[in-house]
Amino acid sequence: MLNVSHLSVDYGSTRVVDDLNLALGKDEVLMLVGPTGCGKTTILQALAGLIPVSAGEIALGGWRSTAKQPVPPEKRNVGMVFQDFALFPHLTVQENVCFRLKDTALADHWLELLGLENFRQAKPASLSGGQKQRVALARTIAHQPAFILLDEPLSNLDAALKDSLRWEIREALKAAGIPAIWVTHDQEEALSVGDRVGVLNGGKLEQLDTPETCFAEPASRFVARFLGEASFLPGELQGHQVTTALGPAPGIPIDGASGPVDLLLRPDDLSLIPSQMGNGVVDWVRYEGCSRLFAVQIADGVQLKVRTSHEVQAEPGARVQMAITTTHPLAAFSR
Ligand SMILES: Nc1ncnc2c1ncn2[C@@H]1O[C@H](COP(=O)(O)OP(=O)(O)OP(=O)(O)O)[C@@H](O)[C@H]1O
Structure with a gap:
């Protein structure tokens, strides 16, 4: 198991990674x-041994790397997948995957599993972005690393391809039983693909937990906002009940919150019905295809975002009736 404790990295006098602690499970996919x-x-580079660390240690099986006694990259048994694929342009797909590989049967296995059977003799230049990334993944996995680091592997691909390839990558990692740390810009990707999600802010890990917990019970307002649309409704928390302008709602105190709180509402925690006697006024509306996202002002200048079916129509300035519809407890932050 990869263990990272109290890891810090400085560039000059600037601390870029600050006291990072994490343990990667046996075949876990951890999204950063x-x-x-x-x-x-910077974290991926430090784990791979490509840059020096300032403090802390990284350990895995037989090795332990510190600032004073670093373990070189080639001794770490780490595999890397980059956004630019990093394939040898003069080698065929097969040669790329087999490069410095002792057991080519493994290359055959992964070429087949990742749907590259018919492209063995092709050069990277003739492949699509998605195929190139599959080749890069096949090459990395076929070398049986102890862990894999993926640095935004899908960021050079179009949206439709991203959606399917993210699942292929996850399934291949799981089939190989190799743990991975996967860096992404995409919150939705992190929540849907990760076994756990780590949310970083200014070099510090603000939360490391399951996608569900990070989304529903964020450790901070920053995490709440970073992982999706977040509105905050003032209320009064007593026990596990919050009294708000939209009525009572079940609440979970974050970090010991009690008394005056702001309740985290996601767009799907609310309902909106057009009504001339409604308790809110539409600020703006965005059409999203299957749905519409509304921003609505309620009492005291609080703005809430709510997602409805595309069939619901209300123009900016129209009155609407807002209600909290969720039955699960909502995160309550101290005001
Ligand atoms: N070689 C370097 N020398 C000095 N500062 C650097 C160097 N590489 C990165 N930094 C700085 O360290 C900080 C972290 O950079 P890093 O590339 O790890 O961020 P990131 O989260 O991966 O960003 P992005 O999402 O834009 O890729 C940034 O402020 C960056 O400017």
Whole structure:
């Protein structure tokens, strides 16, 4: 199991990764997300041994790497998958996957499993982006690394391909039984593909938990906002019940919150019905195809975002009736 404890990385006098702690499960897919510049790539480079660390340790099976006694990349048995595929352009698909491979039967296995059977003799230039990334993945997995680091493997691909390839990658990692840390910009990808999600902010891990917990019980308002549309409704928390302008709702106190709180509402926690006697006024509306996203002002200038079926219609300025419809407890943050 890969164990990272108290890992810090500095560039000059700037701390870019600050006291990172994590343990990667046996065949776990851990997604790392965070805003640009928060240190995601730096963490992968440090784990791979490509940059020096300032403090802490990284350990796996037989090796333990520290700032004073670093273990070189070639001794870490790490596989890497990059956004630009990093294939040898002069080699065929088969030669790319078999490069420095002792057991080519494994290459055959992964070429077949990732649907590359018919492209064995093709050069990378003749492949689509998705095929190139499959080749890169087949090559990495066929070398049987102890763990795999993926740095935004889908960011050079179009939206439709991203959606299917993310599942193929996850399934291949699971079939190989190799744990992975996967950096992405895409919150939806992190939530849907990860066994756990780590949310970084300014070099610090703000939360590391299951996708469900990170989304429904975020450790901070930053995590709440980063993982999706988030509205905050003032209320009063007593026990596990919050009294709000939209009536009572079940609440979960975050970080010991009690008394005056802001309740986290996701767009699907609310309903909206056009009504001249309604308790809110539409600020704006965005058509999304299957759905519409409304921003609605309720009492005291609070704005809430609610997603409805595309069939619901209300123009900016129209009155609407808003209600909390969720039955699961909502995260309550101290005000
Ligand atoms: N070689 C370097 N020298 C100095 N500073 C660097 C270097 N590489 C990265 N940084 C800085 O370290 C911080 C973290 O960078 P990093 O590339 O890890 O962020 P990231 O989360 O991967 O960003 P992005 O999502 O934009 O790829 C940034 O402020 C960046 O400017």
